Amino acid sequence: MIFTTNPKMKHVISMILLMTVITTPVFAGILESVTAALQHHNASELAAYFDSNVDLTILNNESNYSKKQAEVIVQRFFTENSVSGFTLTHQGKSPDGSMYGTGNLITAKGTFKVYFFLKKSGSGSVIQELRFEN
Numbered sequence: 001m002i003f004t005t006n007p008k009m010k011h012v013i014s015m016i017l018l019m020t021v022i023t024t025p026v027f028a029g030i031l032e033s034v035t036a037a038l039q040h041h042n043a044s045e046l047a048a049y050f051d052s053n054v055d056l057t058i059l060n061n062e063s064n065y066s067k068k069q070a071e072v073i074v075q076r077f078f079t080e081n082s083v084s085g086f087t088l089t090h091q092g093k094s095p096d097g098s099m100y101g102t103g104n105l106i107t108a109k110g111t112f113k114v115y116f117f118l119k120k121s122g123s124g125s126v127i128q129e130l131r132f133e134n
Contacts, residue, residue, distance in 0.1 A: 030125050031091055031101055034116060038105060041083035043075035049118070051126040058132045070130070077132060082108035099125060105132065 030049065037046035047067060054070040056063060058077050065073065088103040097120030105112040117129040 038086035041078040047071035
């Protein structure tokens with residue numbers, strides 16, 4: 001067995017497992033928060049995770065906005081489309097700490113595909129890109 005014959009390998013595997021246990025709750029926590037904000041169609045809660053500037057795409061309108069501008073635009077989108085729910089369908093994380101999520105936003109006007117990209121910033125993560133597409 002690897003663990004009994006190679007103490008260095010045992011140490012390396014233990015460190016990898018420890019790092020996974022430490023980083024998974026942070027990763028899950030922010031994705032749960034972003035998902036909850038989308039489920040409750042709460043733009044201000046979502047904007048709490050925006051970077052100072054956000055690449056925002058709503059249907060075919062794509063631009064870079066300040067955090068506050070993006071919040072106002074997302075709130076308008078939520079209001080105009082009468083959002084009733086959100087389901088996260090896929091999530092992922094890269095070795096550099098970046099994360100992403102995709103899902104379906106259910107509205108009175110149909111279902112929109114949502115994509116968000118978070119980049120590590122300081123001790124947390126911020127949304128750098130948010131897309132709402134048909």
